[in-house]
Structure formats: structure tokens, C-alpha cells
Amino acid sequence: MIKNQERTMLKAISLGLIDNILIFGNSQLSTQLLKSLSRHGIPVFYFSSKGEFLFSMDSFKEADYEKQREQAQASFDKSFCLKMSKRIASAKIMNQLNLLKAYDEQGLFDEEDFKRFKSACESLESAKSISEIMGIEGRIAKSYFYYLNLLVEEDFQFYSRNRSPSLDRFNALLNFGYSILYSCFIGLIRKNGLSAGFGVTHQPHTHHAVLASDLMEEWRPVIVDDTVMSLIKHGDIRGGAF
Template sequence: MAIILEELKRPMKLDSIRGKEGEAAKAYFAVLDNLITTQSEDFPFNGRNRRPPLDRVNALLSFVYTLLCHDVCSALEGVGLDPQVGFLHRERPGRPSLALDLMEELRPLMADRLVISLINRRQVSPGGFIVRESGGVTMDDETRRVVLGAYQKRKQEEIRHPFLDEKVSMGLLPQCQALIMARFLRGDLPEYPPMRWR
């Protein structure tokens, strides 16, 4: 990851930047399995897949990413930005490219950690998933309720925002970052400070 970040400091074309983002995502997801410390046999993770998700972890990730995407779209619209017009994600009809761009910095904290915690704390179980004939994996209604409740609870947790230097609930992070992005685009900030956390 450090090498990729260093390479991104050089000027490069947008497609090259997208390629580096893809490399970073692959490296990130390659180690995510190591964080599953309980139920690892029932929740194996061999990388990201979707449409449809082919395992329980990807089913959880896809669902929580969808929830986060809705929150980010609302936040962007709330500050007058069009979620469909992004920087890095390619624009396609119906695709919220800017929301997907902004989600990149929020996913590890708001979504990935939640999914890992749900598994490690045994709040979800292998029996709460359905394997379809197509091979796709979905959650049953009870598991979906558990995940929704945990997501709402997660949004109430407070963290110190690194740029604002004040405590905010995680549920406000999309609004904070959308507002910061709008200020940057209007020229009120010299650069966009992404959400960085430890």
C-alpha cells in the first residue's frame, strides 16, 4: 500500500490512477480474511466478489456498502453535489460515481469493521444465509435485521474527525466529508482532506 501511495504522488493519467486504486483494493481485501478470528471456517473470504456475492462475507459487505452508499448519496445531495458525477469511478447511467468515490474513504471505518465485528462477535451465524441456485448468497430476514440494527448503532458511535478536530458521530461522517468536498470544489479549501483514521 505504501508503494502505491508513493506512486500516486507522480502525475499520471486517470486510467493509471484507477489501476492503482484497483491494486490497492486487491491488496486490502487480500488481508481482510486475517481479521476474521472466530467462525473463520464458516465465513471464508478469498477476495471481493459481487453481483451476486458468492459467499457470506461478500453478502454482508455488499449489503452494508449499499446502506452506506444511500447515506453518502443523501449527504452529497444535501450539500448540492450530484452523486452521479464523480472523479475516479467511471460515470454510467444510474451509477452514483461521486458517492462511490467518497465511500472509498468511509468503507473501512463504517462498513468493513462492522462486518468483521458482526462475524467475530457471533452476531451473525452461517445459518442466516441462503445460497441461491445461481450460486449467489443472500441473508435471511433475521440476519438482515441484525445487520441493519448494528449499522444504525455503529452510526451513533463517536470518533474525532481528523480535519474538523472535534467529536462527531459516525453517522455524520458522510455529511462532514460531503460538506468538506463542496467547500473544496467552491474554492474555500486549497485541497480536499480525505477522512484518514488509524
């Protein structure tokens, strides 16, 4: 149950409909709810008021160690990782292309501009290593954000893609959205008994949920970039809010 400061119930949600919960700032959950979430294997992610990830609460009840053993073996299979990385990168590039086309309402671009995206997908098929795939993806990302910048209004234009700290409004929105997406994928991974520490593209290192980073790649344009563009386009968020 969600209540306001006057203890009036605003909404009731079945725990069976919840994959994970994200808490920002000083919002609080009752001890009773935390216990229920733990029993149902629902992770809780805590963020600062600025969107910085702080920590998570997880009961690990959903962990399937047999699955994780097979997952670990697959993560060391170079052929499997190469195949999956190609699929993820190709899907991401096509999603980037489709988003640019969807928001290019004034016809700023033509098929010549988009050829490099399709050519990149073709190049992925012959890639021989993960580093080659990431190189192709990185070059396309520069083109993608260059074109994307041409489609946003002046208050949200940006020089280049940057992360922490965000140097402009547009990147601040992207980084905030990506941090939420990252946490959601961690929750889904754990919910399915897998380990977020074994991936296919990103190299494992301490405290990095590499599988979440892998799986979220193709969804960045579809979920976060599209949401940010839509909010700006419809005036739901303005430059003065920053």
C-alpha cells in the first residue's frame, strides 16, 4: 500500500506484479514491507536524490546456482560470447537508426546519412573479436549522438556524450535513465536465478553487473533515449528545470 503523509492510502499494488523497487532521496519503506519484499525475492535499489546508485537490498532467494554454473561456463565460451555480442550490437544499432527516423519529422536526414548504420550491421557479421564489435558500436554511437543532437531543441543540445559528471541537460537525463535501466535489469537477472557478474560483451570486474550492462544495450534507444526525446518534444521537461 502507498500512503501519503496523512496516512491516507493512495494505491494498493500486488507484490506479484512487482519485479523490483527503486527508492530515490529520503523516501522510506516500512520494515513490514521490506520483509515481504524479501520473502518474495523482490530487490530494492536505493539512489540519491540526484540519481546516484547507493546500494541494494536482496534476499538472494531466487538464486539458482545450477543455472549460474552453466552461465559461468557460457561466459568463457568465446564463440558463444561473440555470437551473442553481435546480436546485441546489431539490435542496438538498428534501434538507434529507427529512433532517428522516428524523430526526424522535418526530413533533415536522407538514406545517405543512414547508410553507415546499415553498413555497421553488415560489418558486425564478419567481426572476429569482441573488441572489434565494440569498436564498430563505438563509431556508430558517435554518429548517432551527433544526429540526435540535431533533433533536440536548443536548451537540450549537447556537444558529445558524457557520463559522470553530466556536463549538460541532455546527458543528465540520459545518465539518470540509464542508471534506472541498469538497476531494473539487475533485478530481472536475479529474479531469474542468474548472476549479474557473468556477461558476454563487457569484461567482468568488481562491483560491475556486466550481464545487466550487456542486456540493457539494445534497450537504451528504445526505452531511455525515446523517453527523453518524447519528454523534450512534448514540453514535459524544460531547460529551466535544471
